[in-house]
Amino acid sequence: MDDGRTSAIDVVRASKIYRRFSHRKQFATLKSALLSRSLIKNLRPDETFTALDDVSLTVPKGRTLGVIGRNGSGKSTLLKLVAGISKPSSGSVRVDGRISALIELGAGFHPEISGRENVFINGIMLGLTKREVTRRFDEIVEFAEMKEFIDAPVKTYSSGMYVRLGFAVAIHVDPDVLLVDEVLAVGDEGFTHKCLDKFAEFKRRGKTILLVTHSLGLVERFCDEALWLDRGRIKGSGDPKRIVGAYITDVEKREEQELAAGDAKARESASTVIVSPDEPASAVLPDNPVETATGPADMFRATEGRWGSREVEITDVALLGADGQAGHVFQSGDPVEMRVRLRAPLPVEDFVVGIGIFNAEGVCCYGTNTTIDELLPERLHGDADAVFSIESLDLVEGTYKMDVAVHKMDGYPYDYHRLLYTFRVKSRAKDVGIYRPRHTWRFSGDMRFKPKP
Amino acid sequence: MFHNLAQLPRYRGLIQSLVARELKARYRGSVLGFFWSFINPLLLLLVYTTVFAYIMPARFTGGDEPKPFADAYPYSVFLFCGLLPWTWFASSLNESAGVLISGGNLIKKVLFPAEVLPIVTALANMVHFFFGLPILALFLLYSHAPVTPGELLWFPVIVLVQLIVTAGLGLLLAALTVHFRDIRDILSNVLTLWYFATPIIYPWQHAPDLGKWFLNANPFTHLAISYQEVLFFRGPFGHWRWLLALGAASIAFFLFAYFVFDRLRDTFAEEV
Numbered sequence: 010m011d012d013g014r015t016s017a018i019d020v021v022r023a024s025k026i027y028r029r030f031s032h033r034k035q036f037a038t039l040k041s042a043l044l045s046r047s048l049i050k051n052l053r054p055d056e057t058f059t060a061l062d063d064v065s066l067t068v069p070k071g072r073t074l075g076v077i078g079r080n081g082s083g084k085s086t087l088l089k090l091v092a093g094i095s096k097p098s099s100g101s102v103r104v105d106g107r108i109s110a111l112i113e114l115g116a117g118f119h120p121e122i123s124g125r126e127n128v129f130i131n132g133i134m135l136g137l138t139k140r141e142v143t144r145r146f147d148e149i150v151e152f153a154e155m156k157e158f159i160d161a162p163v164k165t166y167s168s169g170m171y172v173r174l175g176f177a178v179a180i181h182v183d184p185d186v187l188l189v190d191e192v193l194a195v196g197d198e199g200f201t202h203k204c205l206d207k208f209a210e211f212k213r214r215g216k217t218i219l220l221v222t223h224s225l226g227l228v229e230r231f232c233d234e235a236l237w238l239d240r241g242r243i244k245g246s247g248d249p250k251r252i253v254g255a256y257i258t259d260v261e262k263r264e265e266q267e268l269a270a271g272d273a274k275a276r277e278s279a280s281t282v283i284v285s286p287d288e289p290a291s292a293v294l295p296d297n298p299v300e301t302a303t304g305p306a307d308m309f310r311a312t313e314g315r316w317g318s319r320e321v322e323i324t325d326v327a328l329l330g331a332d333g334q335a336g337h338v339f340q341s342g343d344p345v346e347m348r349v350r351l352r353a354p355l356p357v358e359d360f361v362v363g364i365g366i367f368n369a370e371g372v373c374c375y376g377t378n379t380t381i382d383e384l385l386p387e388r389l390h391g392d393a394d395a396v397f398s399i400e401s402l403d404l405v406e407g408t409y410k411m412d413v414a415v416h417k418m419d420g421y422p423y424d425y426h427r428l429l430y431t432f433r434v435k436s437r438a439k440d441v442g443i444y445r446p447r448h449t450w451r452f453s454g455d456m457r458f459k460p461k462p
Numbered sequence: 463m464f465h466n467l468a469q470l471p472r473y474r475g476l477i478q479s480l481v482a483r484e485l486k487a488r489y490r491g492s493v494l495g496f497f498w499s500f501i502n503p504l505l506l507l508l509v510y511t512t513v514f515a516y517i518m519p520a521r522f523t524g525g526d527e528p529k530p531f532a533d534a535y536p537y538s539v540f541l542f543c544g545l546l547p548w549t550w551f552a553s554s555l556n557e558s559a560g561v562l563i564s565g566g567n568l569i570k571k572v573l574f575p576a577e578v579l580p581i582v583t584a585l586a587n588m589v590h591f592f593f594g595l596p597i598l599a600l601f602l603l604y605s606h607a608p609v610t611p612g613e614l615l616w617f618p619v620i621v622l623v624q625l626i627v628t629a630g631l632g633l634l635l636a637a638l639t640v641h642f643r644d645i646r647d648i649l650s651n652v653l654t655l656w657y658f659a660t661p662i663i664y665p666w667q668h669a670p671d672l673g674k675w676f677l678n679a680n681p682f683t684h685l686a687i688s689y690q691e692v693l694f695f696r697g698p699f700g701h702w703r704w705l706l707a708l709g710a711a712s713i714a715f716f717l718f719a720y721f722v723f724d725r726l727r728d729t730f731a732e733e734v
Contacts, residue, residue: 027732093573095731113571121487130479134574139475162490 016105017186017217018068018091023100025061025086025241060086062241063100068234070105071215073208075222075232075249077256083241084221088112088190091219106185106217109135115175120164124155124174127163131178145181152203153177173200180207187211190221205231225253261338261435268337268431275429279315313429317422321360321389321415325350326430339402341436341445347397349413356390360423364397365412366404367428374404374443380418403445406436466577466724467717473578477585480578484586499593503546510545511538514663539601543693544662544686546598547620550591551628551682552653557583558632559639559646566734576730577723580632588625598693608696616699620688623709627681630716637723640733662686684708 061083068074076084089095090102092110117134118127128149132142150159153173163171180187189208208231211218220232228235228249235252237245239259245252327335329346339345349362363378379386379395411430416422436445452458489495515537558580568574602609639645660682661669669677677683684704691699 089731094570096728108573110571110573113567116567116571117574119483119487121490122483126483126486130483133476133479134568134572139479 015070016067017070017072018066018074018105018219019101019103020064020066020087020091021101021103023061023064023087023090023097023102024059025083025090025095026098027058027060028056059241061090061097064238064241064243065100066236066243066246068217068219070217071212072233073212073218073220073231075220075228075235076238077222077225077228077235077253078238078244079260081240082238084238085112085190086241087238088188088219088221091186092188104186107136107182108186108188109179109182109184110188110190111176111179112188112190113175114172114179115163118163118171118175121162123161124159124163124166128159128174128178131175132182135179135182137182149174149177149181152181152207154200169197169200176204180204184216186217186219188219188221191223225257229253257435264433265337268433272337272429272431275313276315276426279313279426279429314427315425315429316427317414317416317424319424320355321351321353321357321423323349323413323415323424323426324352324392326411326413326426328430328432337431338433338435341402341404341406341434341438343402345399345402347399347411347413349395349397349415351389351393351395351415353389353391353393356388357423358386358388359417360386360389361414361416361418362395363412363414363416365414367410367412368404368443369408369410372443374409376412378414386418401447402434403447404434405440405442405445406434408433466575466727467720469575470577473575476575477578477582480582481585481589484582485589488586496593499590500597503542503549503594504597506545506549507538507542510541510663514541536605539598539605539607540665540690540694541663542598542601543689544660546591546594547624547685547689548657548660548662548682549594550587551624551685552657553590554584554587554628554632555635555653556646556649557587559635559649561632562636562640562730563643563734569730569734576636576727577633577720580636581629584625584629584632587628588621591621602693607694609693613692613699616688616692616702616705619709620685620692620705623705623712624685626709626712626716627685630712630719633716633723634719637719637726637730640726640730656680656682660686661690665690681708681712 064083064087066074076087078084086095088110089112090097091104092108092112093102093104094110094112115127115131117131119130125146128146129139129142132145132149133139137145150156153170153176155170155174155177158166158170163174166174187208205227208218208220220228222228232249234247235245235249236243237252237256244259245255325348327348327350328337328339329348330336330339331344347364349364351362353360361378361380363376363381365376366374368374409432410428411432412425412427413430414422414425416425438445489498492498494501561579561583562569562576565576565579568579569576601607635645635649659677659680661677666674666677666683666687684701685708687701688699688705691697691701
């Protein structure tokens with residue numbers, strides 16, 4: 010084995026700059042270019058977009074590199090450069106050996122002719138000779154599970170069949186370097202497993218794989234190395250577990266900012282839109298978060314909004330993580346505290362503080378208030394904090410919204426914040442439902458499991 | 463450029479199978495299928511013959527001896543000699559103009575030699591031209607056209623020159639249309655004008671002197687005259703000097719077109 014010594018892919022300081030022609034967008038015609046005598050001028054770009062910025066990487070022979078990053082981070086551009094479909098604006102790309110790019114499967118299929126003929130033409134397009142295709146034909150058809158449809162015109166295929174056949178041809182090109190761009194998202198579970206098995210076989214045979222994917226689990230399990238691209242730059246590379254971990258943290262941080270911005274916007278519009286008292290509030294509520302004095306007639310039809318007399322005001326709501334920092338993204342099972350800041354300019358003796366948690370479908374996951382929890386109000390004056398402490402946030406992954414309210418015991422609202430606060434629960438486990446009970450499995454008899462590798 | 467050009471022979475397997483695919487796909491689903499390759503030129507011929515023999519009869523001098531164009535057959539044959547190659551030429555250019563855009567998936571998603579596409583277009587239309595030849599041969603036999611084996615040897619040369627001209631223009635149009643989409647719309651009108659500026663429905667001798675000068679500047683004139691002289695007119699093939707000159711020029715033009723295509727190649731994946 011000469012692993013590590015010779016490299017299969019060498020990208021040296023490659024940048025890709027896409028030019029945008031805004032003039033040409035408006036007058037994209039030869040005639041107008043000639044008439045205005047600005048043919049040359051119009052061919053000059055007005056603005057540029059840097060899709061890849063000074064990226065260098067080396068993939069040794071026989072290694073599998075996973076490329077991760079948010080949408081638009083340059084992953085596919087990188088793959089196209091390595092595939093040779095587009096050229097870097099600067100820098101160089103060198104690939105050693107036959108490449109097969111699973112970028113768009115079945116890209117060259119002609120809809121009118123049969124699957125059989127398309128397999129041949131596609132194979133030849135991908136660099137095989139006619140004889141090589143003939144030799145591998147049965148294997149291709151079997152892999153694609155297309156035996157009975159292979160002589161039907163491709164236009165009659167379902168999209169799954171189309172992609173399966175395209176994948177089967179591309180994978181049977183027997184490349185030295187395999188480039189994969191998020192193609193495992195298509196096809197059913199069974200086919201996905203088959204593809205993964207095929208990739209594993211490639212790995213065993215010492216082929217080099219470059220995998221672009223959003224499936225972080227796949228990168229952790231399958232890749233020898235990971236590369237994290239962010240806005241066209243390499244933000245990290247190395248051990249998949251470490252890179253994926255760093256990436257997840259970054260994604261959470263961004264989500265955090267987005268949620269905070271979204272909540273701020275919702276609250277701002279809730280306190281600026283004023284509706285005249287005669288207008289039935291529920292008529293406008295579904296579209297606009299509004300502030301009214303009395304609240305909507307049917308509270309549960311309300312989407313977002315704020316209403317109440319403000320004799321007691323909610324001045325701030327924050328979700329605090331284990332570290333005491335306010336945040337919007339939590340891991341399932343984390344301890345969380347919800348801090349409600351109240352202000353009562355005059356002392357009040359009749360008050361209830363309530364909290365409700367709703368999931369994205371609007372289902373109430375949990376709701377309680379101080380009265381339900383058998384706390385009777387005595388006195389509230391000035392600034393005060395009510396902290397609702399959750400020992401363990403046992404919700405499944407998803408986005409949740411919160412109602413926070415302070416009102417009289419008979420329901421008269423002081424300040425009602427409807428769905429104005431958003432938080433997201435993250436989880437590595439992809440369980441379903443709303444609530445995750447603390448659980449374990451126990452087995453008896455001759456029944457054994459082994460942990461997932 | 464020359465490096466890429468040298469690669470071209472390596473794609474012959476690909477070109478071959480793509481031409482076969484074009485031909486198969488074209489008439490897939492129609493009742494008459496392949497027969498359209500024969501029927502189409504026949505119908506076209508019928509239309510022209512009806513118009514120029516019966517609706518607005520043309521006076522016609524063929525070869526050396528002037529004869530009034532009374533019977534429809536010789537004129538049809540004369541027309542056919544120019545019309546069939548023109549159909550190959552015109553439809554190749556029309557299709558080439560859009561071929562990179564319609565094949566955008568290949569260029570953007572697969573490592574694919576783009577120059578193959580316009581070349582395949584020229585070749586596929588050439589095969590259609592060949593399908594029309596038996597019909598032409600029948601007409602020639604029926605009208606006792608003075609075809610001699612010696613002259614017929616020139617026929618493949620004419621076809622080859624036309625192929626190079628067509629492929630060169632196809633490459634150029636394909637590459638430019640990616641950047642200027644409206645070439646496709648301009649092209650159909652230019653081709654109509656070009657058609658009438660070529661001695662196809664009238665013989666070259668009928669043109670006024672100034673027109674002759676103009677016609678000589680049109681490359682397809684020499685192809686049309688060559689076809690007509692070899693297949694239709696009596697007497698030795700006198701136009702061969704023009705044909706060989708055009709052949710040499712067309713090779714130079716093809717190289718120029720390939721150069722332009724090669725220079726623009728890297729922009730295709732982004733602009734298509």
